[in-house]
Amino acid sequence: MNINLIMLVVRSRKNIVQVDFSKTVTFIYGPVGTGKSSVARLIDYCFGGELERTPAIQHELVSVTLEAKLGKYDCTFERGSDNPQFVRVTWSNREGYINSVKAPIAAGDITITSGEVYNLSDLIFSLCDIEPIKVLKRSRDPDSPMIRLSFRDIWRYCYLDQAHLDSSFFRLEEPFRARKSQDAMRFFTGLHSERLSQLQLEYYRLNTKQHGSREAIEQIRSFMVRFEFGSEEVIHQKINDLKSRLARARNQRNLIEKERANIIxxxxxxxxxxxxxxxxxxxxxxxxxxxxxxxxxxxxxxxxxxxxxxxxxxxxxxxxxLEGVKYSSCPQCGTDIKNKEASIHECSLCCANLENSVEISSNYMESVRREVxxxxxxxxxxxxxxxxxxxxxxxxxxxxxxxxxxxxxxxxxxxxRYDSAYIEAVRDLDKEIAKLDERLDSYNNFKKMSIAIEDLKKQEIDSINKIEDLKITIESERKRLSNGEKNARKIAEKFREIMIDVGFPGFSENDKISLDPRNWKPVITHSDQEWGFWDTGSGGKKTLFNVCYALAIHEVALEDEMPVPNILIIDSPTKNISEDENPELIRSLYNEIYRFASSKRSHGMQLLLIDSDLVEPEFELTDFLQRRMAGEAEAPSLIPYYVGP
Known part of the structure; x- marks a missing residue:
């Protein structure tokens, strides 16, 4: 799933700040309270997340714009600080196509663009040319409708936020969010059972139809016996009698019809x-x-x-x-203007009076943008x-x-028709004909009951044949899902390799890791002991556990072309880990991250790292971009002028 961040534009009350992103690794670092984590939160906000309302965000943020490339489209996500329900999305491609919509976070009943696109999640999948799976809206309800997997459900594997990094394992411990997180892993690995669910629903439907046909046959036969229509001969005799009476009534009406007047x-x-x-x-x-x-x-x-x-x-x-550029020659004709004398208040090119120029403020540009x-x-x-x-x-x-x-x-x-006299004359005959027609139709329907019984028998036989075919297809689909189980085993094995390379405390090369696709909770087996994320105890170990697991998922996804977004944001990967006490652990963790970023199979993978201290790669890493946020002139905060809590 190709998503590439280009830049983030943060508009505050007094200025505009632009944060550029590398195609490989972007490292943002600096002291506490300078807006490092807010960069990741604002990216998440543009993708439909909720924004943590820090004092600086509450008082100063006006809007945020994220420029990114989704699939073959250049996209812009715009969201105001006071807009919790919509995200403005504008996209274009090289063929000149362009569009812009106000995409709701929650899906409504009206599509916002062509296809089945009802909200921001559907739009992101559509722009990435990805068809999300459908999952049960209520997992424990057999009659629950199927709904599309949300982008927010898979995004939690791409954005490891600081708040949950040491307290939650991809929300698998939360009752309502755990099922969606598990559905995301099934979507990644190919273990999703959308087709299997549909086949099973069809199997139950055909079973119900078969039993319904059998009951209908018994009810029709019981009804015919009750009203003395047990044989076709009796029905045929009554139908002939009604046809004779109907023919006589119609002949009589035709005689009156011939005598009608010519005046209409x-x-x-x-x-x-x-x-x-x-x-x-x-x-x-x-x-x-x-x-x-x-x-x-x-x-x-x-x-x-x-x-x-x-x-x-x-x-x-x-x-x-181009602001502040000094020209040595005219950009139009090439004339040398280095020695041209101009007043300090005049333009060196056109000699216009700069004192009369009007500077367009960010607030004015924001108001124009909103107006458009x-x-x-x-x-x-x-x-x-x-x-x-x-x-x-x-x-x-x-x-x-x-x-x-x-x-x-x-x-x-x-x-x-005749006038009122003619109408009066034929009225009784019309009533008689209508009554006889109705009775004849009823008896003809009774006659069809015996035919319906035969049709129902054929439908029952047809349902039985289809049920047998479905049994074979369901079994084949279950065997096909074994490929997804192989992907799950690959993730577990890669997770083990990363844990060893990082030097995870308490983990040895003899330890094994199993990943149960029913709950997607990795279990480490050490001798006769088993433990997982919730048994690590230390907050630092939980942080390492989360980071290593996310790296394993993304590395296997790139190897096997799984539909995982090729972006990983880690906010504070060394949370609760002391650089003074565990320098080797921090260095080995970053070495593993940089190894992944520099490998050939990670081509197109984009990482955003946020931490207090810069840990540079020990080898040359293409397009490695670092940005320090320290509240200083050379390293300004995200909102440079803000001083407060």
Whole structure:
């Protein structure tokens, strides 16, 4: 699952801070309280997470923008500090396609773009060209509907946050979140049972259908015996009698029909209704054409606004890059201007008075950005409303056309009828014919019961054959899942190798690790003892346990092309581990991380490390990027001007 972070833009009340990310390893370090962990939290916030409301975030944060590449799309995630329900997502590709939506965190009933995309999670999967599995909404409810696995469920294996690093093993101890975390591991390893669940549901459905057919046969036979329709001969005799009576009634009515007058009296009221309906049809068609044209114009306007917004952002970036550049020659004609004398208050190129220039503040840019986003949302809302009105108009058009068709037939029928005297004459015969027709239909239905019994027998036999086929398919699907178990064993073995390389305290080369795919909790076997994450005792060992397990998952995922996002954020990997007391342990942990980052199979893997002290790689690591946050001029905090709790 290809996700690559490019940069994070944090807009506070007084300034804008940009944090760039390396394609391989980005290391952010510095003292406490400078905003290091907030970088990771803001990335998580842009991906739909909740933001920890520190005093600095509460008072100073305005909005945050994350630029990333998802699959083949260049994406921008924008989220204001006061927007807990939506994330603005804009994406484009090299073919010139561009789109922007306000994606809700929680799924609603309306799609936000093409396909089955209802919220931010669905959109991220769609942009990465990944089809998430479907899992039971309620694991202990056999009638529970199937829902799509959320991106947030797999993201917890890519973001090891500081708060849970030494107290939670990927939320497997939490009753409600454990099932989703387990579903994520099944999705990674191929052990998910979506198809198996569907096959089993189909198996139960066919079993129910088979029993239902058998019960229906018994009930139909019991019903026919109860009302003395036990044989086809009795039903056939009654049907012949009804046909004779019906033929006599129709012949009598035909005789009266031949004597009717030639003068036809059409209904003027019916004609007036038809004229009104024709006018209404014409108005509806005109309204539909106008609505279609307006929607096309609004779609074009929305695209222009999105393009304008992106151009404005690029212009701002270009201005910030070229700010302070000294020119030695004219960038247009190449004339040497090094010796050109210009006042300190004049531009060295065009000699414009710089004192009259207006500096655009970050607040103004933020207000312009929000205004453009609001305008895009208004156009989206207008398009949705007009689409709804268009659909209603089309449905009304169908109804009116059907009504006109019925009235046309009714008018033709009335034009053929006699006046009130004729109607009175044939009324009794019509009642008799209708009564006989109804009885004849009933007896014909009774006759079909015997045919239905034969059909139900065939359906029962067909269900039995399908059930046998499903049994074979279910068994084959269960065997196919054995590949997922191999992936689980690979993760356990890789976890063991990493624990040995890091020098995990109390773990020896003779120890074994087993990973049960039913609960995904690794168990270490030492001689005749077994222990796991919750038995380590030390907070530092729990931190190491989590980090090593995450590294094992990502390394096996890259080797076997498992659908794990190729990004790993670790906030404080040495939490609760003293550098003075355990320098070798810290160095071996970082050596293992850098070894993973530098291996050929980790190509495309992106790591973000956050810690108090910088631990540099002992060898040259391509694109290694370090950033110090210390609240100093050379190493500013995330919000440089803020001083407070």
């Amino acid at each position: 009296h059409p209904s003027e009221g019916l004609r007036e209704r038809l004229r009104l309906i024709s006018n209404k049809l014409s108005d509806l068609k005109d309204a539909i054409n106008m609505s279609t044209t307006t929607i096309q114009e609004q779609i074009a306007l929305r695209s222009e606004l999105i393009t304008t917004k992106l151009k404005a952002e690029k212009t701002k970036k270009a201005a910030s890059i 986003n609001d305008r895009i949302d208004q156009i989206n809302d207008s398009i949705n409303r007009r689409n709804q009105e268009l659909e209603r108009s089309k449905r009304e058009l169908v109804i009116v056309e059907e009504e006109k068709r019925k009235l046309d037939f009714e008018l033709q029928d009335k034009l053929k």
